[in-house]
Amino acid sequence: MDEPVLLTGAGGRVGQAILDGIGDAYEWRLLDREPLPAEKVPAGVDDGDVYVADITDEEAVREAVAGVGAVIHLAGDPRKNAPWDSVLRNNIDGTQVLMSAAVEAGVERFAFASSNHAVGHYETERKPDLYREDDDFRLDGTELPRPGNLYGVSKATGEFLGRYYHDETGLSVVCVRIGNLTKDHPPREYERGQAMWLSHRDCAHLFDRCLRADYGFEIVYGISENDRRYYSIERAKEALGYEPRDNSAEFTFEGEPRGGESPE
Amino acid sequence: MDEPVLLTGAGGRVGQAILDGIGDAYEWRLLDREPLPAEKVPAGVDDGDVYVADITDEEAVREAVAGVGAVIHLAGDPRKNAPWDSVLRNNIDGTQVLMSAAVEAGVERFAFASSNHAVGHYETERKPDLYREDDDFRLDGTELPRPGNLYGVSKATGEFLGRYYHDETGLSVVCVRIGNLTKDHPPREYERGQAMWLSHRDCAHLFDRCLRADYGFEIVYGISENDRRYYSIERAKEALGYEPRDNSAEFTFEGEPRGGESPE
Numbered sequence: 443m444d445e446p447v448l449l450t451g452a453g454g455r456v457g458q459a460i461l462d463g464i465g466d467a468y469e470w471r472l473l474d475r476e477p478l479p480a481e482k483v484p485a486g487v488d489d490g491d492v493y494v495a496d497i498t499d500e501e502a503v504r505e506a507v508a509g510v511g512a513v514i515h516l517a518g519d520p521r522k523n524a525p526w527d528s529v530l531r532n533n534i535d536g537t538q539v540l541m542s543a544a545v546e547a548g549v550e551r552f553a554f555a556s557s558n559h560a561v562g563h564y565e566t567e568r569k570p571d572l573y574r575e576d577d578d579f580r581l582d583g584t585e586l587p588r589p590g591n592l593y594g595v596s597k598a599t600g601e602f603l604g605r606y607y608h609d610e611t612g613l614s615v616v617c618v619r620i621g622n623l624t625k626d627h628p629p630r631e632y633e634r635g636q637a638m639w640l641s642h643r644d645c646a647h648l649f650d651r652c653l654r655a656d657y658g659f660e661i662v663y664g665i666s667e668n669d670r671r672y673y674s675i676e677r678a679k680e681a682l683g684y685e686p687r688d689n690s691a692e693f694t695f696e697g698e699p700r701g702g703e704s705p706e
Numbered sequence: 707m708d709e710p711v712l713l714t715g716a717g718g719r720v721g722q723a724i725l726d727g728i729g730d731a732y733e734w735r736l737l738d739r740e741p742l743p744a745e746k747v748p749a750g751v752d753d754g755d756v757y758v759a760d761i762t763d764e765e766a767v768r769e770a771v772a773g774v775g776a777v778i779h780l781a782g783d784p785r786k787n788a789p790w791d792s793v794l795r796n797n798i799d800g801t802q803v804l805m806s807a808a809v810e811a812g813v814e815r816f817a818f819a820s821s822n823h824a825v826g827h828y829e830t831e832r833k834p835d836l837y838r839e840d841d842d843f844r845l846d847g848t849e850l851p852r853p854g855n856l857y858g859v860s861k862a863t864g865e866f867l868g869r870y871y872h873d874e875t876g877l878s879v880v881c882v883r884i885g886n887l888t889k890d891h892p893p894r895e896y897e898r899g900q901a902m903w904l905s906h907r908d909c910a911h912l913f914d915r916c917l918r919a920d921y922g923f924e925i926v927y928g929i930s931e932n933d934r935r936y937y938s939i940e941r942a943k944e945a946l947g948y949e950p951r952d953n954s955a956e957f958t959f960e961g962e963p964r965g966g967e968s969p970e
Contacts, residue, residue, distance in 0.1 A: 526802055534798065534863070538790055538856075563873035586850060586925075589870045592802075599798070599863045606853045609827035661850075 443653060445511030446471050450497060450540065453478050455623060456516050456555060456645065463646020468653070473497070473506050473517065497536035504543045512551040512653050513544050522559055524593045533596035538603055545611045553652035554604050556617040556661070558638055558673070560597040562590020565634075565672075572672040573633035575691070582674035583619070583661035601661060608659040616652050616682065620645075621665035621673065628668075628690035637670040638663075641688035651682040666690065707917060709775030710735050714761060714804065717742050719887060720780050720819060720909065727910020732917070737761070737770050737781065761800035764807070771807045776815040776917050779804055786823055788857045797860035802867055809875045817916035818868050820881040820925070822902055822937070824861040826854020829898075829936075836936040837897035839955070846938035847883070847925035865925060872923040880916050880946065884909075885929035885937065892932075892954035901934040902927075905952035915946040930954065 451457050452472035461470070465484035472478060473493040483492060495502035497517040507513065517540075518533040537554065544552055561581055565572060572579045587598035597619075604615035621638030622629060623645055629635035640648075644666045660681045663673035669691035678684035715721050716736035725734075729748035736742060737757040747756060759766030761781040771777065781804075782797040801818065808816055825845055829836060836843045851862035861883075868879035885902030886893060887909055893899035904912075908930045924945045927937035933955035942948035 526806075530794070530799055530802070535794055538794070542790075563870070566873060584850065586848065587866050587869065588873055589866055590873075592870070595863070595866050595870050598866045599859070602851045602853055602859050602862045605851065606827070606856065606859050609830060609852055609854075 443468060443511050445469075445509065446491070447653060448473060448507055448510045448513045449516070450474070450506075450513070451516030451518065451555075452492075453482050454516055454520060456620060457514075458482060459623060459625075459642040459645045460514065460649050463643055464650045467650065471506055471510060473503075475517070498531060498539050500539055500543070503539055504546070507540070507543045507547045507549065510547065510549060512553070513540065513549055514553045514555075514649055514652065515540055516555045518555075518596070519593070522591050522593050526592050529593050529596035533593070534599050537600040541603055541607050541613075545607055545613055549613065551614045551653060552604065552607075552616070553649060554600050554615065554617045556601050556619045557594060557597040558619055558621050558663075559590045559594030560587045560601065560619060561585065562594050563588035565590075570633055573637045573670055575669045577672070579672050580674045581663070581672060583663060583677055605659055614657055614659075616657055616660040616662065618648065618652065618662055618664040618678075619673070621663065627693050633670065636690040637668055637672055638665045639668050639688070639690040640664055641666050641686075644686045644688050647686070648678065648682070648684050651678075651684050655682040657681050707732060707775050709733075709773065710755070711917060712737065712771055712774045712777045713780065714738070714770075714777070715780030715782065715819075716756075717746050718780055718784060720884060721778075722746060723887060723889075723906040723909045724778065724913050727907055728914045731914065735770055735774060737767075739781070762795060762803050764803055767803055768807045768810070771804070771811045771813065774811065774813055776817070777804065777808050777813055778817045778819075778913055778916065780819040782819075782860070783857070786855050786857050790856050793857050793860035797857070798863050801864040805867055805871050805877075809871055809877055813877065815878045815917060816868065816871075816880070817913060818864050818879065818881045820865050820883045821858060821861040822883055822885050822927075823854045823858030824851045824865065824883060825849065826858050827852035829854070834897055837901040837934055839933045841936070843936050844938045845927070845936060847927060847941050869923055878921055878923075880921055880924040880926065882912065882916065882926055882928040882942075883937070885927065891957050897934065900954040901932055901936055902929050903932050903952070903954040904928055905930050905950075908950045908952050911950070912942065912946070912948050915942075915948050919946040921945050 446469040453474040589595040601617040622635040628639040662678035666688040667686040710733040717738040853859040865881040886899040892903040926942035930952040931950040
C-alpha cells in the first residue's frame with residue numbers, strides 16, 4: 443500500500459501488538475486520546491503523523507484520515523463492563539464519526555476492531571463445555587449478535603455501521619472479533635481465554651492481511667488456531683488469507699492443570 | 707394483563723393505529739415528546755397517565771414505567787433519512803434508557819418497534835424483482851442486519867440491546883420490523899410498499915399478540931399477508947399467534963396499473 447495507514451487507539455494493547463509486528467511495513471498515522479510515549483511510536487513515524495484527539499472530534503478525525511489508504515480502527519472504551527454512556531459516545535458515535543470521515547476521504551479499506559463480547563451470550567447455556575477440545579460447537583460470523591454486555595452491544599453496532607457504509611459506498615470493511623490477546627503465552631488457568639487466545643504475532647499478521655486482501659464486507663474471528671476454539675477461523679483464512687502460527691494447546695504450564703475456568 | 711401497558715411515541719402513526727384497534731383492551735400509560743391532543747387519547751385514559759417527556763429523560767422514563775407489566779416502544783426519530791446525531795440520541799440512547807428502566811421496574815414484556823430499514827440493503831441487488839409475487843426470496847429475521855440508512859442502523863442496535871437485556875435478565879423482548887403502515891388501503895403505484903404493507907387492523911392485532919403471547923426473544927416482520935411479500939411472517943404466526951387478515955393483493959386501483967415502483 444502506497445498511501446499511509448491510520449491506526450486509531452494506537453497506544454492500546456492491540457495497537458502495540460500490531461506496531462510491534464508490522465510497524466516497519468507501512469507509513470503510519472497514529473491517533474490516540476492520550477499522548478504516546480516515545481517507546482510506543484515506531485521509528486520513522488514523524489511527530490506530525492501522531493494525532494492526540496478524541497475519536498468523536500470530527501475535525502481532528504477528518505484531518506487524521508485525509509489522504510490515507512486504509513484505517514485500522516481500535517479506538518474506544520475497551521472495558522467489558524464499561525458504562526453505557528461511555529460506549530455510546532466512544533465506541534458507537536466514535537466509529538460513525540470515523541467511518542463517515544473515511545468514506546468522505548476516499549479510504550479503500552477499513553478494519554474495525556470488534557470483539558468476542560458481541561457474541562458473549564452464546565456461551566451462556568454451553569459453558570464450560572464449549573471451551574474444550576472435544577466440543578465441536580463453532581460460531582462463524584454468520585450468526586446474529588448476542589452481546590454479553592453493553593460493550594458488546596457497541597461492538598455489534600460498529601459492525602452494522604460497517605455493513606451500512608460498505609453497502610452504501612463500496613468501502614471495504616472487515617470486522618475482526620478479537621479474542622483474548624496476550625503476549626508470549628496464553629492466559630493460564632482460564633479455559634475461555636485459551637479457547638480464544640490471539641498471540642501477538644498472529645494479531646499483527648491478521649491485521650496485515652486486512653490491509654492487503656481484497657474483500658467487500660467481512661465479519662471474522664481474530665484468534666490463533668487453538669485446539670480449544672469455538673470460533674471458526676475459516677472465513678479469516680478464505681477471505682483474508684490469514685495463516686495463524688500459534689495454538690494455545692502448545693503451551694503447558696508446569697504444575698498447573700490445563701483445565702479450570704477463571705473469570706475474565 | 708392486569709397491569710398497565712406503557713406506549714411510547716403514542717401520538718405517532720403506529721401508536722395511533724394501535725390505540726384505534728386495541729385502545730379499549732388495556733389500561734394505558736402514554737408517553738410522547740409532544741403534548742397529545744384529546745383526539746389522540748383513548749377515552750378512559752386519565753391525564754395522570756399521559757407523560758410528556760423525552761425518551762432519553764431517565765427520571766421521567768423511570769416514573770412512566772414504574773408498575774407497568776409491558777411496554778410497547780415506538781418513540782424515536784421515524785425519518786428514514788434522519789441524521790446520525792438524532793438517531794444516536796433518540797433511537798439508540800432512548801431505547802437503552804427505556805429498556806434498562808423497564809428491567810429495573812420488573813416489566814415482563816417489551817415490544818420494540820424495529821423497521822424494515824434494518825435490512826434495507828438486502829433489496830439492492832434484487833429489486834424490483836423481489837417485490838413481485840412470482841419471486842420467492844424471503845427474509846425471515848434470522849439474517850444479519852443490512853441497514854439501508856443510519857435510521858436502520860439505529861433500529862438494528864435496538865434489536866441487539868433487546869437481545870442483551872433478554873439474555874441478561876430474562877425480559878421477554880420482541881422486535882417487530884414494521885413494514886409500510888397505511889390506513890384503509892395499501893400505498894398506490896409503489897410495489898415495495900405493497901409488498902410490505904401493514905394494515906391498521908393487522909398492526910393493532912400484531913401488537914396485541916406481543917402483549918399476550920409467551921416468548922423469550924424474537925425478531926419478526928410486521929406486515930400483512932401480502933402476496934407480494936419478501937418478508938416471512940411465519941415466525942410472527944408461530945411465536946406470537948399472529949393472524950393477519952389483510953393482503954395488499956386484494957386491493958386494485960381503477961385505472962392504475964398494479965406494477966410501477968415509486969420511491970418511498
